[in-house]
Amino acid sequence: MYTLSKYTDVPSPSLCLLEKYEALVTLNSKGTSNSQTIHIGDIETNYTLEKATITKRTAKMVEKFCLQYGLEEKIMFKHQKMALGVGEKEINFIEHRYKEFKTLFPYLELWDVNTLKQLEPKIVFEDKAQTKIRPEPIIAMGTNTQYTTVDYGQMSQALAKEAHNATDNTTDIFYNTQVIDIFEKEDNTFEVHCQDDTLYTADFVVVNAGAHSLFLANRMGYGKHMGCLPMAGSFYMTQSHFLNGKVYMVQNNKLPFAALHGDPDILADEKTRFGPTALMLPKLERFKPGTYLDFFKTLNFDFHIVKIFWDLLKDSDIRNYVFKNFLFEVPLINKKLFVQDARKIVPSLSVEDITYAKGFGGVRPQVLDKEKEKLMLGEASLTPKDGIIFNMTPSPGATSCLGNAERDMHAIVKHLNLHYDEAQFLSDLTEVIIT
Numbered sequence: 037m038y039t040l041s042k043y044t045d046v047p048s049p050s051l052c053l054l055e056k057y058e059a060l061v062t063l064n065s066k067g068t069s070n071s072q073t074i075h076i077g078d079i080e081t082n083y084t085l086e087k088a089t090i091t092k093r094t095a096k097m098v099e100k101f102c103l104q105y106g107l108e109e110k111i112m113f114k115h116q117k118m119a120l121g122v123g124e125k126e127i128n129f130i131e132h133r134y135k136e137f138k139t140l141f142p143y144l145e146l147w148d149v150n151t152l153k154q155l156e157p158k159i160v161f162e163d164k165a166q167t168k169i170r171p172e173p174i175i176a177m178g179t180n181t182q183y184t185t186v187d188y189g190q191m192s193q194a195l196a197k198e199a200h201n202a203t204d205n206t207t208d209i210f211y212n213t214q215v216i217d218i219f220e221k222e223d224n225t226f227e228v229h230c231q232d233d234t235l236y237t238a239d240f241v242v243v244n245a246g247a248h249s250l251f252l253a254n255r256m257g258y259g260k261h262m263g264c265l266p267m268a269g270s271f272y273m274t275q276s277h278f279l280n281g282k283v284y285m286v287q288n289n290k291l292p293f294a295a296l297h298g299d300p301d302i303l304a305d306e307k308t309r310f311g312p313t314a315l316m317l318p319k320l321e322r323f324k325p326g327t328y329l330d331f332f333k334t335l336n337f338d339f340h341i342v343k344i345f346w347d348l349l350k351d352s353d354i355r356n357y358v359f360k361n362f363l364f365e366v367p368l369i370n371k372k373l374f375v376q377d378a379r380k381i382v383p384s385l386s387v388e389d390i391t392y393a394k395g396f397g398g399v400r401p402q403v404l405d406k407e408k409e410k411l412m413l414g415e416a417s418l419t420p421k422d423g424i425i426f427n428m429t430p431s432p433g434a435t436s437c438l439g440n441a442e443r444d445m446h447a448i449v450k451h452l453n454l455h456y457d458e459a460q461f462l463s464d465l466t467e468v469i470i471t
């Protein structure tokens with residue numbers, strides 16, 4: 037809504053947002069649901085240089101939006117951040133990656149154990165008194181000059197507010213309005229039917245309904261070649277300030293989800309949140325009643341889904357990972373097991389240091405591609421025909437929200453023949469120099 041209202045001449049009163057719940061961010065974009073990270077690609081060791089080049093552009097849009105409206109130090113913050121390598125193999129990996137990625141992120145520094153003693157001592161010492169250095173060699177690549185952290189819940193509110201401020205036209209948000217069905221009419225426009233019996237007509241519909249995007253696409257007969265696998269992510273929180281910044285680990289490339297990391301929580305006095313875990317949940321929305329049936333419908337279960345699960349689970353690394361992540365949710369044993377994994381970051385971490393972060397976390401709607409028989413990593417967008425788009429946004433969907441908006445805005449502008457001030461968009465939100 038923000039990019040359309042600010043950068044196009046979409047006429048009045050034709051822009052509105054339909055929201056199922058009573059507020060804008062009760063699900064995954066809420067500050068406590070995600071890791072609050074701007075995933076730009078510099079310390080995310082599961083990103084290739086090619087992918088980081090794309091994420092850098094879209095991640096910068098989040099930063100530039102916040103700066104444009106003076107939201108730095110209010111909802112966007114700078115933290116130290118690093119990717120940590122433990123042991124010779126990972127040290128080689130980090131050194132190589134540092135050289136490769138410094139061209140894209142010139143601010144990156146390489147930190148040896150002596151520097152890390154000053155910057156992040158808890159990752160260096162194996163005892164709490166910090167007298168004994170851990171036995172494995174370590175190195176990290178990182179920075180402490182960049183914006184790293186955003187309360188995406190507050191950012192969503194800011195986007196809605198600035199969408200409203202950017203135009204004299206009406207930009208309505210209808211709360212408690214659950215879309216049940218979308219029908220295409222003969223004149224290629226759409227009828228959007230809601231649970232409260234209200235009906236909206238639209239020339240263009242963008243469905244950004246998290247895991248329910250595929251659900252609504254399926255109800256229209258689209259996207260049956262996909263399935264949705266809701267992967268819940270939970271966190272463990274320290275009792276007080278713990279790490280000085282974000283610490284990420286080297287990714288095991290066989291695993292489909294990012295390795296656990298430590299992040300200071302800007303909504304919890306900068307206590308460190310370790311996580312997220314990854315557990316398949318048979319429902320589409322966390323901490324909300326229902327949606328079990330919706331899960332079974334959007335899984336689109338058949339032989340291809342069985343094949344995807346089989347291919348994943350026949351690998352012992354993935355099997356162990358799935359089993360361990362299940363145990364991370366089982367009371368009494370969960371903390372002990374989680375601490376064992378998190379000790380790769382903080383060797384002296386003990387069960388007394390952390391508690392299960394109750395009520396934190398969300399669901400990543402991972403997409404299963406039934407044609408390729410593969411779990412798709414990252415986001416998916418379905419454009420079955422002109423005039424309608426369905427977006428599925430697992431992590432890092434919050435970082436790429438404005439990048440996705442730009443892509444969708446191009447399609448809308450073209451389809452509805454609108455004027456689009458691209459130069460202003462690029463100047464406000466990207467690092468492109470327009471000559």
Ligand SMILES: Cc1cc2nc3c(=O)[nH]c(=O)nc-3n(C[C@H](O)[C@H](O)[C@H](O)COP(=O)(O)OP(=O)(O)OC[C@H]3O[C@@H](n4cnc5c(N)ncnc54)[C@H](O)[C@@H]3O)c2cc1C
Nearest residue numbers: 056064065070071073215245246269398399432433434435
């Ligand atoms: C554990 C975890 C950690 C993460 N960490 C990060 C991170 O550090 N950085 C990052 O960039 N991303 C992260 N993500 C991903 C990020 O949170 C999501 O990609 C992002 O919030 C998705 O935004 P969204 O608006 O598409 O979906 P949501 O925030 O889920 O919003 C969907 C909206 O659609 C509404 N809706 C659903 N169905 C209907 C309907 N039928 N009718 C009307 N409205 C409907 C819902 O009520 C909701 O308001 C993380 C996710 C998880 C789970």
